[in-house]
Amino acid sequence: MNNGLVCVSVCADTANKFITKIKQAADIADVIELRFDCLSETELDTALDQLAQLAVGKPLLATFRSPEQGGNRQLTIQQRKEFWRDLPSFRAADLEEDIADMPIAAEDRIVSFHDFDGVPNDLKDIYERLAAHDATVKIAVQANDITDTIPLWKLLAHAGSDGKRLIPVAMGEAGKWTRILGLAYGSPLTYASLESGSETAPGQISARDLVGLYRSKILDETTAVYGIIGGNTSYSMSPYIHNAAFAAKDLNCVFVPLQTADLGEFVRRMVKPDTREIELNFAGFSVTAPHKQAIIPHLDRIDESAKTIAAVNTVKIADGKLFGFNTDAEGFIRPLKGAYDLRDAHLAVIGAGGAARACIYSLKKEGAQVTIFARDAEKAKGLAQEFDTRVEPLPKTSFSDFDIVVNTTPLGTKGVSENETVATADQLRGVKLVYDIVYNPPETRLLREAKTAGTRTINGLEMLIGQAIRQFEIWTGNGAPINEMRDAALRRL
Numbered sequence: 001m002n003n004g005l006v007c008v009s010v011c012a013d014t015a016n017k018f019i020t021k022i023k024q025a026a027d028i029a030d031v032i033e034l035r036f037d038c039l040s041e042t043e044l045d046t047a048l049d050q051l052a053q054l055a056v057g058k059p060l061l062a063t064f065r066s067p068e069q070g071g072n073r074q075l076t077i078q079q080r081k082e083f084w085r086d087l088p089s090f091r092a093a094d095l096e097e098d099i100a101d102m103p104i105a106a107e108d109r110i111v112s113f114h115d116f117d118g119v120p121n122d123l124k125d126i127y128e129r130l131a132a133h134d135a136t137v138k139i140a141v142q143a144n145d146i147t148d149t150i151p152l153w154k155l156l157a158h159a160g161s162d163g164k165r166l167i168p169v170a171m172g173e174a175g176k177w178t179r180i181l182g183l184a185y186g187s188p189l190t191y192a193s194l195e196s197g198s199e200t201a202p203g204q205i206s207a208r209d210l211v212g213l214y215r216s217k218i219l220d221e222t223t224a225v226y227g228i229i230g231g232n233t234s235y236s237m238s239p240y241i242h243n244a245a246f247a248a249k250d251l252n253c254v255f256v257p258l259q260t261a262d263l264g265e266f267v268r269r270m271v272k273p274d275t276r277e278i279e280l281n282f283a284g285f286s287v288t289a290p291h292k293q294a295i296i297p298h299l300d301r302i303d304e305s306a307k308t309i310a311a312v313n314t315v316k317i318a319d320g321k322l323f324g325f326n327t328d329a330e331g332f333i334r335p336l337k338g339a340y341d342l343r344d345a346h347l348a349v350i351g352a353g354g355a356a357r358a359c360i361y362s363l364k365k366e367g368a369q370v371t372i373f374a375r376d377a378e379k380a381k382g383l384a385q386e387f388d389t390r391v392e393p394l395p396k397t398s399f400s401d402f403d404i405v406v407n408t409t410p411l412g413t414k415g416v417s418e419n420e421t422v423a424t425a426d427q428l429r430g431v432k433l434v435y436d437i438v439y440n441p442p443e444t445r446l447l448r449e450a451k452t453a454g455t456r457t458i459n460g461l462e463m464l465i466g467q468a469i470r471q472f473e474i475w476t477g478n479g480a481p482i483n484e485m486r487d488a489a490l491r492r493l
Contacts, residue, residue, distance in 0.1 A: 004183025005030035009200040011038035015047035026056040037071040059091040112138035138167040143175035184219035224283035233257035244488035248481035285315040299324040328358035331467025343367040351408035352380035400430035412444035425452035
């Protein structure tokens, strides 16, 4: 448990929308930030008049941001000064450094700095200037990689030792973890959006996710931190699945996005006990593209399946050591074993990438006969030799000689390839089962084609849940709350 507050930022161009959003925010916010700079010039006075008649029961934080600091309309310093001079009394006010010493009618004052381009080299000097004012300091900088957040996070500890109040915000996907963990490590406030799609800054998380999904208000410095390491974590379902599991089991754990392009720097500066620069109580990771192979040299030990597949998707940290596992194989095979007797079954595996490796490994362990189909058969030969399977180019006619067809390619994933498929209904007639490891959308075009052909199907959500179940077991030593994990994934999808 911590003493921090969740502040919901409200931004709208008209007075009526502004007031409506304030009322909505009152249901979940501890504090409501009123972004008056979002209002058009002609709507500002109307909004203030309506606000004077409004009782929301929550503290209000007034903000009139300059354009240089992320404001939504052009304002001169004179206009900003006039706004603050004329503004009625508010519980709190957020002013930029250039007008920080203005006399204003507010009980609490925040002095803020924003850099939407990156992390300035003189960050500590900026902090010292702001901290010289008798106010809470807010520093928001753009993080393009997770290691960009380190200087800002160090300032939070520095402020605490000085008896100062600092709100550290690393903007962007790579900085989301600072919004989630800030309250646990002493930030008095963390900012959230009213809902997804109404963010007032890059990387802002909806208040309902911040409070309900990440449970930010009950975390503390003893909370075990897990996360998804990836080049792009914005699409990951893992935070929804694992945080639901932690909550269901009432564990003091949280799962956060950890976006990085430079895996080595992340491990060195934020994970390894001898070299890390900040302490976040990391307990384990889920690993996704492009780091599943790159993580291996940084680990102290990996299990046999990870060695054979040559990829790690799960890391457990114990006594300062990093242990690697591959749960993709088990996640893939779990629903398939329950649906079909795999011994001597004939399977067509489409694709020859990392996902195919995990699938083929688990199929061979079950005694299945596997043929790899790939657009580039020459490229797939190494994989075929390694697992003693055949490789063929994608057929133009039929898969009727196979019991099961498995798609391990991303074809059919929500987005540009959503309406594409590796096989049509005519090609799938006679096949007993089609398994598509793509999970978004839950029913891909391939699965629709399979149903047209009268073929049973398994979707990728089952593999996603299956691998997450094993991750949870490895990390916690507890049985996984499977229903809650599946429900969380379905809600998100």
